[in-house]
Amino acid sequence: QVQLVESGGGLVQAGGSLRLSCAASGRTFSSYAMGWFRQAPGKERDKIATLSWSGATTYYEDSVKGRFTISRDSAKNTVYLQMNSLKPEDTAVYYCAAAKSEFTPLIRESAYWGQGTQVTVSS
Numbered sequence: 400q401v402q403l404v405e406s407g408g409g410l411v412q413a414g415g416s417l418r419l420s421c422a423a424s425g426r427t428f429s430s431y432a433m434g435w436f437r438q439a440p441g442k443e444r445d446k447i448a449t450l451s452w453s454g455a456t457t458y459y460e461d462s463v464k465g466r467f468t469i470s471r472d473s474a475k476n477t478v479y480l481q482m483n484s485l486k487p488e489d490t491a492v493y494y495c496a497a498a499k500s501e502f503t504p505l506i507r508e509s510a511y512w513g514q515g516t517q518v519t520v521s522s
Contacts, residue, residue, distance in 0.1 A: 403496070403512065410519045411520055412521050419482070419516060427476065431498045435480045436496055445460065447467065463482075497510060
């Protein structure tokens with residue numbers, strides 16, 4: 400059974416940094432795309448950063464480009480999201496996701512999900 404467990408969320412002041420971690424279990428994820436989504440109250444769950452199965456390709460949503468970095472430690476089956484220069488508008492629940500199929504892009508409609516971790520950025 401696939402499990403994704405996020406950690407690292409919390410309360411931070413604007414301009415600060417946080418690093419989210421997503422520990423995956425239940426299979427080896429080296430051939431699966433992984434990424435991060437976030438959902439603010441009253442809004443849809445949006446994709447903000449993904450890493451292809453090979454690690455060669457990354458995607459960042461425009462509002463986080465240059466501030467967030469996604470990375471993976473395959474030996475630990477863990478994906479990270481380093482978030483710098485945080486803004487109040489980054490406040491949301493952050494979800495780790497993994498593609499259900501090998502060698503395919505990560506899409507919302509076909510993914511495993513973690514339980515989410517709250518990130519709150521105060522002004």
